[in-house]
Amino acid sequence: MSTAIWQRFSGSSLSARALRSSVLTVGSFGFSQALRLGGNLILTRLLFPEAFGLMALVSVFLMGLVQFSDVGVTPAILQSKRGDDRDFLDTAWTLQVLRGIGLWLTACALAWPMAQIYDEPQLMQFLPVAGLALLIAGFRPTRMDTANRHLMLGRVTLLELGTQTVGVGSAVLLAWATGSVWALVVSGLLSTLFELIANSLLLAGGRNRFRWEPEARAELVNFGKWIFLSTVCGFFFSQGDKLLIGKYLSLERFGVYNIGYFLASFPMLLGGMVTRKILIPIYRETPPRKSRENFLRLRKMRFAVTGPLLVLVASFAVSGHWLVDLMYDERYLAAGAVTVIIACMQMPQIVVQTYDQAALAAGDSRSFFVLALARAVLMIGCILVGLETYGLIGALLGYGAAFLLSYPVVVWLARRMGVWDPLHDLCFALLGAALALLAAALNWPAISALVASGA
Template identity: 25%
Template sequence: MGIVVLLNLLRIVSTIVLTRLLNAEAYGVIGIVTSIAVVFALISDIGVVAFVVRHEQGLDSRLLDEIWTIRLVRSAVLTVAMAVLAGPISQFMQKPELFWPLVFGSLTFLLDGLGSMSIATALRQNLVKRLSVIDLIASLFVFVISVSLAWWWGNFWAVLVTSSLGQCLRAVLSYIWFPDSARRLRFSRARFLELWRFARYITGSTIITLFLTQADKLVLSRLFTLETLGLYVLASNLATAAVGLAAAYCTRVLYPNLARQWRESPSTFREAFYHQKMLMSSLYIFAVGGTIGSADLIVAVLYDERYYSASVFFQLLSVSALFALNNYAINELTIASGRQYFTFRANVVRLLYLGIFAYPAYRWFGPVGAIAVVGSTELVAQLYGWSTLHRLRLLDWRRELSLLGLGGVGVAIGLGVNAVGLRLLH
């Protein structure tokens, strides 16, 4: 938790420095390349980490070789596919200057595939500290190099090149810092089919997640100038800083513990779930509520006047972040207990909500209306998650409502701080 907070602070400091060295157009290019890469990754997601953590033989060398081989083949295919499609994609977006950034960005898949399986095995063995230290070292490296290259080059290539160098460092450390992490090519059709049976709901779900998380940027990239899109990407990066904390906690701490709890003592599963998540959920939802209330002040303090209009986007997108940890936790609970279908169904609910309300909101209120619908998507998912927990007899209303109350208190305090802070700035 501490290291993730440090990572988010480092991420904010990085944006403060880089926005002084780069213009908003550079953030637009970076945002598009990142979104395209995420699209390719989500289309082909096969749940490797969750499979290894939950599998009874998750530390077996042969199994790890077979899974590593499957992941490497997937990564190579994605690298080639994104590089080949870079031309058609840039032409479709009517921005031919994106061709070479997209080609270069395709290398991210190959670098990921060459890394070890240590993320999955470390989670299973509760070696979270070591993983977090690797993240911190790589992030510090990326920060120093990106700022240096941005000062020297003054364009988006500084961020793209540094991102790949950071991935290389993570891959190297994943082998050096974990014993027996070297893998060999070992093809197994039986293992692939087993992985597919486990991940078929996850794959279907992540294809929907693709639309839910990237459609806004892909659509807006056609409608907005690169400068306006850069403001939106900056706001999205700020809002997802909190989501990154929620995801890291749920995947690295909560899920491995729940998977073990389900294997060893399923009768105490409900109490273990709430016991493990309440402290983190309380701190998280209170802090994000404060962020929502003080969004204008945060943007005014962090960035110069070119970026002030990003505060509206930041505030709206932070509403989804408010419910992110609870939704991630319910998702990990269902996967740990062998109910992978929840992830798919929850994303169908999100998709239906966006499909029904996004366009009318855009027609009535313009882009801000559509973004407001995007920002409230996780609230709808939370309602569905509660209904699922209730049906499984795993829901504790008292604890869930107490968390919502903390979020409301955070918003109120944030609004007060926002009003006082802006007056002092003026």
């Protein structure tokens, strides 16, 4: 038995590399989230809820800059036939460096307007300093993408864990020493700098140099123009709740919301990490349209991914209120009901999240953009209607409605790529609905209290 398992994990075949990479990704994610949770618990005792609300605004702004300027360097390297060519890689790296410089300058220029919009003068100081992380990240070596392209993630995973440890450890130490939100800002810079230095020194591969090859630039721009538009939409899809809720609620309530979202988002983050790192290489090397055998192999993979993720998100939906009550003090109790509701609302997205990477693997970034646009419009629209109608509860219900309403577009893309699996979707949709009803029934008192609070 042990010999058979070892044989499946060893070797250089696609399945062996995929298995090793999946185990490393899941293990890394588990350690990373446990570290984040531990650090978060300590930080909530060293800082006040307003600090988390303020830092959430900074994070949303910086993430918006990143996604509003993403030209798809990483997915381009993963899917391109020239993904191992030195001229192509150096041109991609040069583009990435120029983008990082531009992002930091933009963060400096927009600090004052953002401070006025959110009526938070401290943003004028935080945004330019926190934006330095974007400048530093622009110099990250493409050898990180090369390792991902070939599903050789062992050393990359260890370095990611080291980066996470530096970030959380420095945040806790600085918060203990200063009691200020500056601890969260500076720790972000330290972890990004550590990531750059560690990956530059410890990963195998050639050193990047400035290069601007016309052919490589043309391929990157042609592929990246739709990725750029997709990531703009992806920003509103993934951060629209924070943009709108941060504007409608006080910083204290927004901080409570972010604690609840932090707990409920573990399964979604894990699923996104697995699909981004593993699926593009698998779709590229074993296209499902090529043979029925490839399609059935991918079906097994989807069942193996979706089942555990759905059970994991259900565990947070069932135990969310209890977890918050156990780990946080009375200032954050309302976050328990938020955790339960968000976890239930995320189940439709867990079911279908293995489809969209097929478009990137096929080089069809335009279809990927169509899905991203539909999701963004639905997310912003549903949350805005919910906020205007029922406040925070309405926003949470709108969050789930956006996932459900985007399903027809997901099916369109999946059929276009030849990867749609209705059997998979039906089985897990029924399971997800049953688990969500169970979680709501078990946590109904906490949900009712949140509704009664008028949040």
